[in-house]
Amino acid sequence: MIAKHTEEEISKHIFKLFKEELKETYIYHNFAHTKQTADTVKELAEAYELAPDEKEDLIIAAWFHDSGYTKSPENHEEESIKMVKEYLGKGFPEKRLENICNLILSTKVGNQQKSLSEEIIHDADYVNMGKKKFEERAELLRCEWEKINNKIYSDLEWAQLQLEFLISKRFKTSVAVAKYGGRREKNIKKQRESIEKSKNDQYKIHLKEESTKAKVEKLGRGIETLYRSVYGYHMELSSMADKKANIMISINTIVVSVIITLFGSGYTFGDSEGFRHVRFVFPMLLLVITSLISVTFAILSAKPNITTKQKFELQNKDSSVLFFGNFAQLKLNEFVAHIKSLKEEKNDLYDSMTVDIYHLGGVLIKKYKLLSWSYNIFMCGLILCAIGFLGITIYSY
Incomplete structure (x- = not known):
């Protein structure tokens, strides 16, 4: 009892x-x-x-x-x-x-x-510290402390706490030391191994995070290089188109000026046999007309176009604030605010740059189409004029 x-x-x-x-x-x-x-x-x-x-x-x-x-x-x-x-x-x-x-x-x-x-x-x-199931019981204590203290213990942190506990606590009686002391020492060794394992795991996680970070940075640099290259390529093509347009404008204006000067000087109708020379007017007139049409297309190609079809809206995902024709419509504070938001959101920035590149490509297509018409018309006019002169010459002589 x-x-x-x-x-x-x-x-x-x-x-x-x-x-x-x-x-x-x-x-x-x-x-x-x-x-x-x-x-x-x-x-x-x-x-x-x-x-x-x-x-x-x-x-x-x-x-x-x-x-x-x-x-x-x-x-x-x-x-x-x-x-x-x-x-x-x-x-x-x-x-x-x-x-x-x-x-x-x-x-x-x-x-x-x-x-x-x-x-x-x-x-x-404290007999658990000398038991095989020490870690299992310790995990229950870990869960209890996490609930009570509203704190999450990492594996490394908990293993260190348990090692400190095992070292600081000792059995007081000789019977307990004899019966449970050996297992306590094994548990201490096991906790040290757990700490080393947790440190290695954390180191591996750190290396993995660093590797992922490096890959992201490399990917970011690759994307930036891509956009830089595409922008440079577009600018180079635009510059080439403008140079070709200037060439066509110069050549055609010279041709038109020379022919008009010849007509004005009376070269065609300079003698009494005007009817004999009037046959040369037709190929020269053809050349003048084709040159005028060709130079018109060249001027349209080189002509700057800053007009937009509709008012630019910041929420419109189909247009880019980076295009000067769009941001020219905005107030300064609106433009600065939108650029700031683009800097904070990389995806939005890349999307805006992509839209800008797309529209630049559209401008280039228009330029080169006009240039193509200019060159083709000039080439046709020049060939027809030469054939006309050649035919008249053979017919006459």
Whole structure:
């Protein structure tokens, strides 16, 4: 009998207490941990052949030592003392009750153990550090702390905490040292290995992140090179088109000027046999007409076009603010704000540059089509004029 209650009755009382009042957050400090502590206390007490009263007091203290968690995790030892006093009642021997309270209070972190019984309950409370399933039980404590403290522990951080715990905590009794000390040392070694593994994993993750970052930066440089090359190519083609247009304008204006000068000087109708020379007017007139048409197309090709078909809108994804014909319609603050937003969003910037390149391509197509017409008309006029002169000459002579 233990204080007029059997151990079975006490265990049922604690089980019911935890079942009804202990929060689900406490997945480590629960009935399983309490029962393990009580069983280890009995084991160590029998090894030391303690007196029946001492052994009973230890068992009672072991069953109640974490009952205070049903009230509050802070100062739960004091709450446990209140609960054991209430359970045992006033008829329980005062000296033994004081001993039980001291045993419970000795499990508080930082308190020193002053007797063998206190050392036994201490070793029983921390017996997990000498068990094979230390890591499994530690994971339950990790989950409990994360819920209570609202904090997530990384694998490395938790392994370091457990290593510090294993090193700082030691078994107090020789029986516990003999029975569980060897496994505690293995657990220390295992935690050191876990720390090294976590560090290696973090290093690999760091290398992977750096590699990904480098790939992204390389990809970014590749994209920038692409846009730079395309823009340069467009500008070069535009410059070539303007040069070709200038050539056509110069040649055709010279041709038209020379022919008009010849007509004005009376070269064709200079003598009395005007009808004889008038036949040369037709090929020259053809050349003048084709030159005028050719120079018109060349001028249209080189002519700057800053007009837009519709008012530019910032929300319009089919037009780019980078095109001067569009941003010329905006106020300064609108233009600056839109450029700022483009700098913050790379995808929008690339999209805007893509739209700009597309429209530049459209301008180039128009330029080269006009130039093609200009060259073809000039070539046809020149060929027809030459054939006309050649035909008239052969016919006449």
